[in-house]
Amino acid sequence: MTGKIGVGYAYVSDIEKEYVNEALNESRLSQGKMVYQFEKKFAELHMQKYGVACNSGTSALHVGLEALKEKNGYCQPEDHEVLVPAITFIATSNAVMHAGLKPVFVDVDPKTYNMDPSKLEDKITEKTIGIIPVHVFGQPCEMDAIMEIAVRHKLWVMEDCAEAHFASYKGKKVGSFGEIAAFSTYVAHTITTGVGGVITTNDRSMMEIARSLIAHGRACTCEVCLASDPRKVCPLRMETEMDKRFMMLRLGYSYRVGELEGAIGLGQLENRQYIMEKRKANAAYLTEHLQGVQDYLQLPYAPDYVDHSYMMYPIVIKNNAPFTREDLTHYLEERNIETRPMLPLLNQPIYKKLFGEIEREYPVAEWIDHNGFYVGCHHGLDEDDLEIIVRAIDGFIASFG
Numbered sequence: 001m002t003g004k005i006g007v008g009y010a011y012v013s014d015i016e017k018e019y020v021n022e023a024l025n026e027s028r029l030s031q032g033k034m035v036y037q038f039e040k041k042f043a044e045l046h047m048q049k050y051g052v053a054c055n056s057g058t059s060a061l062h063v064g065l066e067a068l069k070e071k072n073g074y075c076q077p078e079d080h081e082v083l084v085p086a087i088t089f090i091a092t093s094n095a096v097m098h099a100g101l102k103p104v105f106v107d108v109d110p111k112t113y114n115m116d117p118s119k120l121e122d123k124i125t126e127k128t129i130g131i132i133p134v135h136v137f138g139q140p141c142e143m144d145a146i147m148e149i150a151v152r153h154k155l156w157v158m159e160d161c162a163e164a165h166f167a168s169y170k171g172k173k174v175g176s177f178g179e180i181a182a183f184s185t186y187v188a189h190t191i192t193t194g195v196g197g198v199i200t201t202n203d204r205s206m207m208e209i210a211r212s213l214i215a216h217g218r219a220c221t222c223e224v225c226l227a228s229d230p231r232k233v234c235p236l237r238m239e240t241e242m243d244k245r246f247m248m249l250r251l252g253y254s255y256r257v258g259e260l261e262g263a264i265g266l267g268q269l270e271n272r273q274y275i276m277e278k279r280k281a282n283a284a285y286l287t288e289h290l291q292g293v294q295d296y297l298q299l300p301y302a303p304d305y306v307d308h309s310y311m312m313y314p315i316v317i318k319n320n321a322p323f324t325r326e327d328l329t330h331y332l333e334e335r336n337i338e339t340r341p342m343l344p345l346l347n348q349p350i351y352k353k354l355f356g357e358i359e360r361e362y363p364v365a366e367w368i369d370h371n372g373f374y375v376g377c378h379h380g381l382d383e384d385d386l387e388i389i390v391r392a393i394d395g396f397i398a399s400f401g
């Protein structure tokens with residue numbers, strides 16, 4: 001990689017180009033066989049029966065929540081609370097509010113930065129209906145403990161896997177623990193379609209609701225109806241007095257993707273092994289070569305029963321460090337190494353407006369909000385890039401004696 005060492009990277013191989021050309025040659029740009037193949041394969045790779053591709057990870061979360069609402073028959077959604085971690089990309093808790101529900105934050109674990117199961121039960125009230133564990137930075141949450149609490153309190157679980165494609169916990173893929181899961185395939189994510197998202201589930205009725213919701217709430221979501229192919233006729237189409245293709249059952253959205261995204265996604269999936277191996281090797285290199293700075297910097301921690309997919313490489317400045325996060329990140333940025341803050345949430349201006357000054361009630365999240373950042377460990381970085389990162393961090397720390 002030349003120039004800036006960025007936090008994200010989109011690798012487009014000849015396979016994606018071939019599939020995109022195939023889609024273009026078919027003259028079919030809206031949803032069709034590329035999308036269906038992509039979502040089927042994506043779901044299978046996460047141990048789920050059904051996948052529904054949509055236009056963003058945020059849409060996937062929103063639709064997932066609306067499907068859960070419909071399935072569970074919530075009449076007054078505003079009375080219901082959903083538990084979300086106090087460190088996540090803002091889209092997770094925004095989606096809860098878009099669905100008319102109330103997010104209730106749970107502090108995170110100081111080593112994994114994921115929702116801390118030991119803090120979960122304190123937040124459960126008679127209004128709680130579900131939990132959204134978010135596998136941040138590619139690190140799977142403590143799913144045994146979370147699922148045990150969910151089952152005991154009769155709560156649904158929807159996993160936010162936007163940052164953790166193909167990661168697994170005790171041999172089980174993320175996205176296969178709860179009723180439904182949401183992924184993002186936005187450009188810096190492990191598998192990308194440019195912009196996009198995927199909803200996965202094992203529940204046929206949830207898949208059907210999700211498919212209907214992303215397409216204006218249509219009654220029939222079979223491939224023939226959605227494809228609007230005049231040469232094929234869905235046997236159910238004329239079953240009612242209104243053509244089922246144009247009969248709307250729900251207050252739906254227009255969250256679909258087209259064949260070009262499907263084609264890119266399909267190609268990306270064929271490259272997944274290369275992408276994953278390179279990311280993990282890059283993260284391992286950084287961890288191995290940054291051992292000497294651990295007095296002041298906390299590096300990622302992954303217990304041996306998780307398979308971390310390293311969407312990025314998170315670092316948190318320890319409290320005893322004689323420098324601030326900004327001192328270090330400015331130093332790195334000046335050396336062309338891109339850094340980003342580690343998903344600050346409760347100190348966002350909009351959240352302060354909505355929820356007040358609640359950050360201090362979440363001490364671990366507060367520490368991360370002010371001391372956490374990440375650098376890239378993606379498949380576009382080679383050993384020279386990683387060495388530049390290591391040398392820069394070493395050099396910065398050495399300057400403090």
Ligand SMILES: Cc1ncc(COP(=O)(O)O)c(C=O)c1O
Pocket residue numbers: 055056057058059088089091092134160162163184185186196197
């Ligand atoms: C944890 C998490 N959830 C949800 C999203 C939203 O995905 P999108 O940007 O595709 O809407 C992201 C995006 O980065 C994310 O990191």
